[in-house]
Amino acid sequence: MNVLIVGSTQSFSDSESDASDVAHEKAFNPTDIATQLQSILSQDGAITGTVNVEFEDIYKAKPLVVPIGGGGADWPYTFRCYSLGQHFMWPENKATRMANLRGEGDHPWDYIVLCGDPYIMANFPGMYAEGVKLIQSEIANSANPAQLILLGQWPKDEAGVSSSASFSDIVHRVGDSGGIPVAAGAKAWASYTSKDTDTAHPTPKGQYLAAAAIYSKMFNRSASSSGFTYNPPGSDNDGDAIADHVWSEVQAVAPGTEYTGKYTTQNAFQMEYQRSRTIKWNEHGTSTEGGFAGGLREAFDKAYLNQTQTGGSASNPVDMSYSRGTDVFEDESNTTT
Numbered sequence: 001m002n003v004l005i006v007g008s009t010q011s012f013s014d015s016e017s018d019a020s021d022v023a024h025e026k027a028f029n030p031t032d033i034a035t036q037l038q039s040i041l042s043q044d045g046a047i048t049g050t051v052n053v054e055f056e057d058i059y060k061a062k063p064l065v066v067p068i069g070g071g072g073a074d075w076p077y078t079f080r081c082y083s084l085g086q087h088f089m090w091p092e093n094k095a096t097r098m099a100n101l102r103g104e105g106d107h108p109w110d111y112i113v114l115c116g117d118p119y120i121m122a123n124f125p126g127m128y129a130e131g132v133k134l135i136q137s138e139i140a141n142s143a144n145p146a147q148l149i150l151l152g153q154w155p156k157d158e159a160g161v162s163s164s165a166s167f168s169d170i171v172h173r174v175g176d177s178g179g180i181p182v183a184a185g186a187k188a189w190a191s192y193t194s195k196d197t198d199t200a201h202p203t204p205k206g207q208y209l210a211a212a213a214i215y216s217k218m219f220n221r222s223a224s225s226s227g228f229t230y231n232p233p234g235s236d237n238d239g240d241a242i243a244d245h246v247w248s249e250v251q252a253v254a255p256g257t258e259y260t261g262k263y264t265t266q267n268a269f270q271m272e273y274q275r276s277r278t279i280k281w282n283e284h285g286t287s288t289e290g291g292f293a294g295g296l297r298e299a300f301d302k303a304y305l306n307q308t309q310t311g312g313s314a315s316n317p318v319d320m321s322y323s324r325g326t327d328v329f330e331d332e333s334n335t336t337t
Helices: 031-042 084-089 094-101 118-123 125-140 164-178 185-191 204-219 240-252 287-302
Strands: 002-007 052-057 060-068 073-081 111-114 147-151 279-281 320-322
Touching (some): 002 031, 031 052, 111 204, 118 164, 125 147, 147 204, 185 204, 185 240
Parallel strands (some): 002 111, 111 147, 279 320
Antiparallel strands (some): 060 073
16 A cells, blocks of 8 residues: 655644744644554555555755846745645646656655645635636646545644634535545544643644544544554553544544635635725836736726725725735735825
8 A cells, every 4th residue: 555645744834934023834744644553554454565645745945046127136045845736736847746746756646635835825715716626637747646635733722813614614615626535634623622732743642643534534443453553652541442532523524514615714805805995006117017006007098997985885896906016026015005
């Protein structure tokens, strides 16, 4: 049996990135989840033959010198890869990565488990969904495609911007939309009452819980049926209680039960439920902005939109945030309305 887990050891909002002013989400590192799943599967008497669980790290970095502005001044910049979509599109070694997803590399995969970047999932859920779809389509090109599974993740800090419930909502919507099974880790972690704390995310108990959720989704049984005995650090009990708890939660999940109605949580690309009618021009006086702003202002004038209005009304159908500024070049603090 060959299982591939795809996820990132780094998050877009980790301190090493240039995103110093974003709401941080700690990376959900699947490295030790793969280790725990290897132990569960390899000691399961119902599985014959060799078991191989591998983790593929999405995170990549590439320093490049980029010409900036009309003068073409050289700017040293490091491009980084955190998300499933970036992992699919990253140009270096793409052919090898795609062949691996199709099971044409070192192993023909039986299962491929996808983990998203928590920051992307929380703030750009459509990008997470698109990344899943791209990889699902590539796997489908295989002569013997692997079974794809989405892992239900949870945030490091439940008191932060995101929660296990919000992550569960997103991953189950994406899974149901694409006909992809979801290992309900977020749901199981949220209801688990003996959580541990650790600087790692997920914690040691969380790592085993996630692996047990994947196993339960694969085989429709509790990971306690394996001969592997997990003893959490600092605990006298083994992991059977965790495995059985996970199994009960996985059994309780049916398509459409982990969310209701349309997805209305505010995010960067969703305007359908936005009722504000303020036009905010984030301008810094650059030639790039000047080129775009002229056409935009003309279009808004034709729409009879008062661009200086700060309240708006039902007759003003436009809501927009416009800027070329980035955290690298032009911070939000320098903008004007």
